Amino acid sequence: MPFPYKTVLVVGATSGIGLALTERMLSEGVTKIIALGRRQDKLDDLQKKHGDSKVSTVKFDITNLEGIPKMIEGVLKPHPSLDCAFLNSGIQRSVDFTEPSSIDLDVISTEFTTNYLSYVHLIKALLPHLQNRVKGGENAGLIFTTSGLALVPIVRCGNYCASKAAMHQLILVMREQLRDVGQSESGNTAEEKTSGENKKSKGVQVIEIYPPAVQTELHDEKHQPDIKDGRNMGMRLDEFTEEAWRGLERGDEDIPVGTTWKGFGYEEVEMRRKKLFGEMMEKMKGN
Template sequence: MPFPYKTVLITGATSGIGQALAERMIASGVFVIAVGRRKERLDDLVKKHGSDKVAAEPFDISDLSALPNWVKHITTTYPKLDSIVLNAGLQKTLLFTKPETIDLAAHSTELTTNYLSPLHLITLFLPHLISLSPQPTSIIVVSSCLSLIPLPRCANYCATKAATHSLVWSLRAQLTGPEAEHTKHIKVIEILPPAVKTELHKIQKDLVEQGQGDFGMELDEFADFTWGELEKGDGPDGRDEITVKETREWVEMDHKRRGVFEGYVRGCREGGMKF
């Protein structure tokens, strides 16, 4: 079964991975609700493809207090919404050897954007996605391979992605468990990118000064591969974790840990625990 979702919301759609995936979905006939802070870029996307193929929704997803009313606006305006792609993210350098340089407010925003906002959005969109049963729906979360092996330079970023990775495992286990007949139509997919050439690195002054502002996998190469995996949908080749071969060793180690997790979940359920 190919990518079955017809109306997809993508956060962080003004650049990088979010914009690249939006472009590929639009080209494949998916109606995209593009979300981001930079209205002019969203408007350019609509101008390029047409309002019949993409809608611009300027919004700062780190504004947690505004999320409930915004999600209500989205689900009312786009009642056919059947997939959300939680992609928006921030990355900042955190040097404990130079504590005087650490901007705790900025790192709090990093935590909110990378972890707390997805937690809130998943919670707030779930009633709508549940209401579409038995129609296939999905929650697609973009984390990072740095959720598996942290890079000390951006310690807080890695920690937020590790938390997101853990959250996705539990979310998937709950939505497919024995108490989840009403949520089994919701597929949970995690995308774990390697370093990719995007603005995420280019806007970090310290990386640019080191000549590291433009490193990683080519964006188009990554987006083509990822969209190809997403297009496999729920068919026999479909996967609920999307990674690239460059990080295969990391992923294979993590798959052993996931096997332990799934055995632990089964044991808890057999022991009478409900979740």
């Protein structure tokens, strides 16, 4: 089925996965992108390429948590038709606990704020608008980029892995809370996809994309000097974008991409954990 959303806020739209999926959305019929990022020159380039009728821009640093409500208010006022937010921005830094003196707590805090706390603030600011759309019989969705490292960590960037794992758990719980209050029916999970079931979302659809390592500036040496030639590490960005987009078009609520399906244990571990999560919820309903 076609991608159901037409006016999309993209947080982290100026590079990497965010930019690639922004370009894909525009080519596939999304009528308006509100591109949010920190780099004005990159925002200007995107708007110049597609025109201001297709792309609006917002220069904003999402670590400014106190400024998020006012920023979202400023987005929604000229764009009341906004039906989806794609929360994608993130940073990754290495941390070595064998050398405590090397640990910069400001870097730790910034990484966790960027990858997790800012999302919580954005969700809180966006949900009233999206839920009102659902009550009016219209589509609404939240799309998140987490990571295969949310499922299985690696040693060199433990704080990044922890932030993505926290976001993953929050997404699971939020999806079920929305469903319990009658706001959401889940789209296809990866398990449902393989079994041929086809559930339709009736509420705020909550979608999680799990990338493996992808060739983006996330791994640049200027940010992570312990990685050499990091821009060329991982899955090609165009291949990632194609596979992720197919999942979005299917309406999947979980989209493990590339090696995340097997290499990071989605098939073996996450599908089992989801089953246990469902069983726990059923038990708690009886209490």
